[in-house]
Amino acid sequence: MTAHVNEQGIVFRGHSPVEHTGQWWNSLLDELKVKPLPGRYPAGARMFTDLGAPEGGMRSVVYFTPDTVGMDDAIEILTRYRIEVYDVRGEETVL
Helix, strand or coil: CEEEECCCEEEEEECCCCCCCCHHHHHHHHCCCCCCCCCCEECCCCCEEEEECCCEEEEEEECCCCCCCHHHHHHHHHHHHHCCEEEEECCCCCC
């Protein structure tokens, strides 16, 4: 799995539900301090997942808010979860 991080949030690519359980995702989202975001995520969810992403496989998006950890902390957390992180600050990346 990879994670592209910029000022807007995190885009996870190349994951499947078989690889990571809901408990794994919940632990990660708890550490990132992600809260439900009405209007951006499905009701009650803490991220948006696109099952038919154009690049193939699944793609999930977490938006940064004042409640979430900062970008540098997020990169550290993602690395601890053994996610390949790409810091794309300043690049035009559409979440």
